[in-house]
Amino acid sequence: MYEEEEEQTLWTKIAYFLGYFWRYESPLQPESAYTFNDDCNELEFDCIGNPVARTAEELGIITEWENGADNVMDEEIVKRHEVNVRREYEKKESTFTEFNCWSKRHVMHLLNGFSILDENDDMIIDSQEFINALIHFEDNEDNLVDEMKESKIFNFMDKNNDGFLDVKQFLTLCQYVEGIQQAPASLAADLASSSFQRYIVAHNLLANTDASKI
Numbered sequence: 558m559y560e561e562e563e564e565q566t567l568w569t570k571i572a573y574f575l576g577y578f579w580r581y582e583s584p585l586q587p588e589s590a591y592t593f594n595d596d597c598n599e600l601e602f603d604c605i606g607n608p609v610a611r612t613a614e615e616l617g618i619i620t621e622w623e624n625g626a627d628n629v630m631d632e633e634i635v636k637r638h639e640v641n642v643r644r645e646y647e648k649k650e651s652t653f654t655e656f657n658c659w660s661k662r663h664v665m666h667l668l669n670g671f672s673i674l675d676e677n678d679d680m681i682i683d684s685q686e687f688i689n690a691l692i693h694f695e696d697n698e699d700n701l702v703d704e705m706k707e708s709k710i711f712n713f714m715d716k717n718n719d720g721f722l723d724v725k726q727f728l729t730l731c732q733y734v735e736g737i738q739q740a741p742a743s744l745a746a747d748l749a750s751s752s753f754q755r756y757i758v759a760h761n762l763l764a765n766t767d768a769s770k771i
């Protein structure tokens with residue numbers, strides 16, 4: 558009895574194995590429309606395998622929305638590209654050439670000062686970073702920051718009016734502080750008594766201290 562059952566199981570396995578060849582279906586090629594079966598994509602083919610005409614909306618291709626999104630993003634994409642170009646200033650030799658009033662070493666030192674203000678390291682200083690870093694600096698010096706005055710300086714330097722300073726704008730401001738370029742009249746008085754001025758002076762003292770160690 559036990560042997561019979563075992564033999565039956567074996568034949569069942571063989572029959573199942575042979576049946577595999579009958580059940581086999583070749584891979585689908587739905588784009589041809591000639592290989593339609595129940596598994597075929599019903600969005601593309603009807604029940605007899607003919608391609609079904611579908612509108613762009615039915616297929617999820619909503620061109621109006623896509624075009625609308627592109628139009629909305631156009632201006633933003635141009636703006637982002639410009640910002641990314643300005644983020645590269647720090648690494649460019651042309652920046653050192655443009656500010657050759659200083660040695661490359663001193664420009665590097667000022668760029669370290671830039672990095673301290675640039676809290677999120679995205680190579681631009683936004684107004685919040687500018688104010689926060691100066692508050693932090695003045696805290697150490699037991700001074701208060703006149704936020705209105707610092708914002709005025711920031712906005713004056715933000716010629717593009719896009720809410721941040723790039724490396725070149727920062728270095729230009731440093732030139733005003735160091736008297737290499739005369740600060741515009743509308744900026745000079747505020748700058749002379751600003752936290753930013755004190756920050757750069759203190760930062761430069763650090764450079765002199767470091768240089769004296771060498």
Ligand SMILES: [Ca+2]
Pocket residue numbers: 675676677678679680681682683686
């Ligand atoms: Ca930043």
